[in-house]
Amino acid sequence: MAKTPLMEQYKKVKDQYRDCLLFYRLGDFYELFYDDAVTASHELELTLTGKNAGAEGRVPMCGVPFHAAEIYIYRLIQKGYKVAICEQLEDPKKAKGLVKRDVIRVITPGTILFENSIADKSNNYLIYIMETDKELDAVLSDVSTGECWWGVWDKKKERDDFFDMLSVYSPAEAVCSVSDDFYSKLTGFASARLGACLMSRAEGEEEENLPEVCASIDNENVKTVFRRLSAYIRDVMKSEVSVFHSVLPIREDHTLTLSEECLRNLEITRNMRDGGRKGTLLELLDYTHTAMGARLLKRWLERPLTDVNRIILRQDGIEELTNHMTELTNLEDMLSQVFDFERILSRIEANSTSPKDLLALKASLRMIPEIKKLLSGAGSVILKKINAQIGIHGPVFDLLDRSMNENGTGNVRDGKYIKEGFSAELDEVRSLSENSQQYIADLEEREKTKTGIKLKIGFNNVFGYYFEISNANKIPIPPYYMRKQTLVNAERYITPELKEFEAKALTAKEKTEELELKIYQAVKAEIRPEIPDMQKTARALAALDCIASLARAALKDRYTRPRITNSREGRISIQDGRHPMVEHALKREMFVPNDTELNHHDQEILVITGPNMAGKSTYMRQVAVLTIMAQTGSFIPAKSASFSPVDRIFTRVGATDDISTGQSTFMVEMQEVSHILRHATRNSLILLDEIGRGTSTYDGMSIARAVVEYIDRKIHGFTLFATHYHELSVMADESSHIKNYTVSVKERGKEITFLRRIIPGCADRSYGIHVARLAGLPESLLKRADEILQGLEEEGNNPAPVKSAPEKQASSGLDLFTSPIIDELAHMDVMSKTPIEAMEILFRLSKEAKEGR
Missing domain, CATH: 3.30.420.110 (MutS, connector domain)
Incomplete structure (x- = not known):
C-alpha cells in the first residue's frame, strides 16, 4: 500500500523546506508530521498523536488551531526555528479531489512581522x-x-x-x-x-x-x-x-564609535545584570511616546555624534521645547496618539496586516496636521526641518476614513471591518446576511396569515430551509407547497419564495466575507505606492519624539545645556557633574557632584587613587556617560560643562574569566588594554580601572606605570586612570600632562568615611583592611590582617609609600575633610540656588562639619 494522497502531497512540500518546521493547513488546524511533530510537541508542550500515512502506518502528528497559530509560531521562532506556512490555495468545498496546497511564507527570526512578536522599542535585525x-x-x-x-x-x-x-x-x-x-x-x-x-x-x-x-x-x-x-x-x-x-x-562619518564592551560597562542601553533596560541611561532619558521614537533614541545613544553643528542643532531643538513647556506637553499628547505605523507599513507591504493595523494607521495620520500646525511656530532649524519632512498624506487618510469601520473588532475573521456606505454591493449582500432572521420571521407570519395553517420555518444542512407542518395541523395544502420530507408526525415543504431566499441567504455570509476581503486587499494595494513617503514621515516623527523626550528629561532632572566647541586643542570641562543613573538610584540621598578638567595643555591624564568603594569608578564612568549624553545632543546633569567631541571612548573597568576560550581575568584585561593602545587617538577618552591587579604586586605596578607612560608619550588621549598603586603618583612629577587626584576620606580611628569628593593630590596609603571592616569581616580576622600588614611593611616586603611633593599630597584628618567644604563654598553660585536647594546644601555641610570634630 502506497502513501495516502495527502501524505504524498505533504512529502513533496516538505522536501523543499527541509530546514523548516512545516505548518500544513488541514481545515481549521495547522498540522505537523514526522520529526516536525516530535520537535513541535516537545517545544510547545503539545499532545503527540498519529495519522495513518498508508504504507508507513501511523506517523507522529500534532497540530494547533489556525486562528491561534501566531502565538505558537512566535514561540518556535524565539527558540531559533524557521517555520514554513503551507496554506490551502483553494476552497475545500469547491475543490475537485485533493485541495491544492503550497508554502505562502517562511517565517524566520529576522523576518517575523507578527504584531507583538518583536519588541516595540527595539529593532529586529x-x-x-x-x-x-x-x-x-x-x-x-x-x-x-x-x-x-x-x-x-x-x-x-x-x-x-x-x-x-x-x-x-x-x-x-x-x-x-x-x-x-x-x-x-x-x-x-x-x-x-x-x-x-x-x-x-x-x-x-x-x-x-x-x-x-x-x-x-x-x-x-x-x-x-x-x-x-x-x-x-x-x-x-x-x-x-x-x-x-x-x-x-x-x-557613519561624524559619529562616535562605542564598542559593545563600552556600552555594557557604562550601561548605556543595556545593563550589566541581565542585559535589560532597567537602570540604563536609555531608561533614564526615554520619555518617548512612540515606538518609532524609542527605537531611534536607542540608536542615538549607541551612535552619538562628533559633528559639532549636528549636535548643536539637536541642542537648539531641545532648548526651544524646554522654553515652551505648554507646547511640549501638547506635542507629547499628540505623539501619544501616534501608533507604530513604521512597522504597520511594512506589514502592509508584506500583506500580513490586519484591519486593526489600518485603523491604527488612520488614527496616526489624523494627528499629523495638528503636529505640523504646532511645529509651524518653531524657531529652531531642526524643528523646522522635521516639520518639512512630515507629510500629511491626505488621500491615504481619506481612503482609510471612508473604508475602515472604527466600530468593528479590527479582525478579518469577525467581519464588519469595511465601513457601511463604502461599497453599495457589499451593503446589499451584508443587509441580506444580517437581516435573514427577520426575513424568515416575517415570511413565517405571512404564510400563516395567507394559508391559515399553523406552521414554522426550520433549517438543516441536508434539506436547507423548509416549512414544517404537523399532521394535527394539516389542512388543505396550497398547490405551490412542494413536499420535501415526510416525518412520523409532520411533513416538510418548500415554496419558490423560500427556495429563492435560501439561495441568497446561504451565500450571503460567504459573499460578504469575500467582498470585504476583496475591498480590504484593494485598499492596501492603493496605499502601497505611498509607503516610501509615509516611511519618511514616520522617521521624521521618530526624530521629533526623540527631541521631545530629551527635552522632558532635561526639565524633569534639571539638566543643563553643555557648550560644544570645535577646538583643535580639545577639552572636557565639567563643573559639578553628576552620574545620572547613580543619582536616580540614590533617590532621597544627595549625590555628591564633582568637577572634571581634561585638556592637552596640562591635564591629559588624571591618576586617581583612593580605596575601593570610595567612588573612583563611579566618577570615571560619570565623565564618560556625560560625554556620551553631550555628543548625543542631550542636556546633562551638571552646573556647567564644555566639550570638544571625542572620536572614541574606551573602557577597561572590569574583567572576568572568559571560560569559553579558557582565558584568565588577567589575560582578558591585557587583551583589552592592548586593543585600546592600538586604536586610541589624541581625540579619544580612555577609562582604565585598576590595571595590573590580576598579577603580582611588582608585575602589576610595572605594567600599570608602563601603560600610563605609553599613553602620555605616544597617544595623548584624555585618560582617567584609577589605581590602588598610590606609588604611581610620582609620574605627575615627571610629566606636565599627568595630574594626581584622590578620593577624599575621613578617618576616625579604624573607621573611615568616604566623602565622594575627587580632589587634587594622591592617597598615601591603601585602605583595604578598612573596606574589609565595612564589609563585615570578623574582627579577629581584621586584627590578624593588621598584624600581617605591619610585619610586611617592617620587613620591606610591601613597597614603601612614595611621598609626593607636599602640595600634591592630600593629608588625612580634619584638613582632608574640611578642604572639600571650603572648596564647595568658594565656588558656589549662591544666586542661582533656590531657597530649598540652599537649605539642603547648608544642612549637609553642617552635618559633615559636625561629624569631622
Whole structure:
C-alpha cells in the first residue's frame, strides 16, 4: 500500500523546506508530521498523536488551531526555528479531489512581522554577511521598519571591529556567504555572545535586482550583498515588494564609535545584570511616546555624534521645547496618539496586516496636521526641518476614513471591518446576511396569515430551509407547497419564495466575507505606492519624539545645556557633574557632584587613587556617560560643562574569566588594554580601572606605570586612570600632562568615611583592611590582617609609600575633610540656588562639619 494522497502531497512540500518546521493547513488546524511533530510537541508542550500515512502506518502528528497559530509560531521562532506556512490555495468545498496546497511564507527570526512578536522599542535585525579575499561585507536590515545599514571591514585588520558590531546590534538572524573556517568562527561567537541568533549558510548565489535606494553605494561587493539579501527576503516572504526604504552606512562619518564592551560597562542601553533596560541611561532619558521614537533614541545613544553643528542643532531643538513647556506637553499628547505605523507599513507591504493595523494607521495620520500646525511656530532649524519632512498624506487618510469601520473588532475573521456606505454591493449582500432572521420571521407570519395553517420555518444542512407542518395541523395544502420530507408526525415543504431566499441567504455570509476581503486587499494595494513617503514621515516623527523626550528629561532632572566647541586643542570641562543613573538610584540621598578638567595643555591624564568603594569608578564612568549624553545632543546633569567631541571612548573597568576560550581575568584585561593602545587617538577618552591587579604586586605596578607612560608619550588621549598603586603618583612629577587626584576620606580611628569628593593630590596609603571592616569581616580576622600588614611593611616586603611633593599630597584628618567644604563654598553660585536647594546644601555641610570634630 502506497502513501495516502495527502501524505504524498505533504512529502513533496516538505522536501523543499527541509530546514523548516512545516505548518500544513488541514481545515481549521495547522498540522505537523514526522520529526516536525516530535520537535513541535516537545517545544510547545503539545499532545503527540498519529495519522495513518498508508504504507508507513501511523506517523507522529500534532497540530494547533489556525486562528491561534501566531502565538505558537512566535514561540518556535524565539527558540531559533524557521517555520514554513503551507496554506490551502483553494476552497475545500469547491475543490475537485485533493485541495491544492503550497508554502505562502517562511517565517524566520529576522523576518517575523507578527504584531507583538518583536519588541516595540527595539529593532529586529537580519544580517547578510559575505566574505571576499580582502573584505567582510555586511548588510544589516530591519524588515519590520524598512531600514538598512551596510558596512565594509578589512578582513585582517578589522575583524575584531566586525565582531564588535555584531555584539552591539545583536541580530536575530544571520545569513552567511563565507568560508567554512570563518563560518565556524561566526557560529562560535554567536553561541557565546549573541544568544538566540539563527545562523545559516546562504544557499547558492541567487541575486535580486538592486534596490533603487542602494544605487548610490560605490562598493560593488556591498551591492552584491544587497542583491543577495533582497533575493533571500523575497524567497522567504514570497513577496516581490521592496523592503528597503532607508539605507545608511553602519560606520557613519561624524559619529562616535562605542564598542559593545563600552556600552555594557557604562550601561548605556543595556545593563550589566541581565542585559535589560532597567537602570540604563536609555531608561533614564526615554520619555518617548512612540515606538518609532524609542527605537531611534536607542540608536542615538549607541551612535552619538562628533559633528559639532549636528549636535548643536539637536541642542537648539531641545532648548526651544524646554522654553515652551505648554507646547511640549501638547506635542507629547499628540505623539501619544501616534501608533507604530513604521512597522504597520511594512506589514502592509508584506500583506500580513490586519484591519486593526489600518485603523491604527488612520488614527496616526489624523494627528499629523495638528503636529505640523504646532511645529509651524518653531524657531529652531531642526524643528523646522522635521516639520518639512512630515507629510500629511491626505488621500491615504481619506481612503482609510471612508473604508475602515472604527466600530468593528479590527479582525478579518469577525467581519464588519469595511465601513457601511463604502461599497453599495457589499451593503446589499451584508443587509441580506444580517437581516435573514427577520426575513424568515416575517415570511413565517405571512404564510400563516395567507394559508391559515399553523406552521414554522426550520433549517438543516441536508434539506436547507423548509416549512414544517404537523399532521394535527394539516389542512388543505396550497398547490405551490412542494413536499420535501415526510416525518412520523409532520411533513416538510418548500415554496419558490423560500427556495429563492435560501439561495441568497446561504451565500450571503460567504459573499460578504469575500467582498470585504476583496475591498480590504484593494485598499492596501492603493496605499502601497505611498509607503516610501509615509516611511519618511514616520522617521521624521521618530526624530521629533526623540527631541521631545530629551527635552522632558532635561526639565524633569534639571539638566543643563553643555557648550560644544570645535577646538583643535580639545577639552572636557565639567563643573559639578553628576552620574545620572547613580543619582536616580540614590533617590532621597544627595549625590555628591564633582568637577572634571581634561585638556592637552596640562591635564591629559588624571591618576586617581583612593580605596575601593570610595567612588573612583563611579566618577570615571560619570565623565564618560556625560560625554556620551553631550555628543548625543542631550542636556546633562551638571552646573556647567564644555566639550570638544571625542572620536572614541574606551573602557577597561572590569574583567572576568572568559571560560569559553579558557582565558584568565588577567589575560582578558591585557587583551583589552592592548586593543585600546592600538586604536586610541589624541581625540579619544580612555577609562582604565585598576590595571595590573590580576598579577603580582611588582608585575602589576610595572605594567600599570608602563601603560600610563605609553599613553602620555605616544597617544595623548584624555585618560582617567584609577589605581590602588598610590606609588604611581610620582609620574605627575615627571610629566606636565599627568595630574594626581584622590578620593577624599575621613578617618576616625579604624573607621573611615568616604566623602565622594575627587580632589587634587594622591592617597598615601591603601585602605583595604578598612573596606574589609565595612564589609563585615570578623574582627579577629581584621586584627590578624593588621598584624600581617605591619610585619610586611617592617620587613620591606610591601613597597614603601612614595611621598609626593607636599602640595600634591592630600593629608588625612580634619584638613582632608574640611578642604572639600571650603572648596564647595568658594565656588558656589549662591544666586542661582533656590531657597530649598540652599537649605539642603547648608544642612549637609553642617552635618559633615559636625561629624569631622
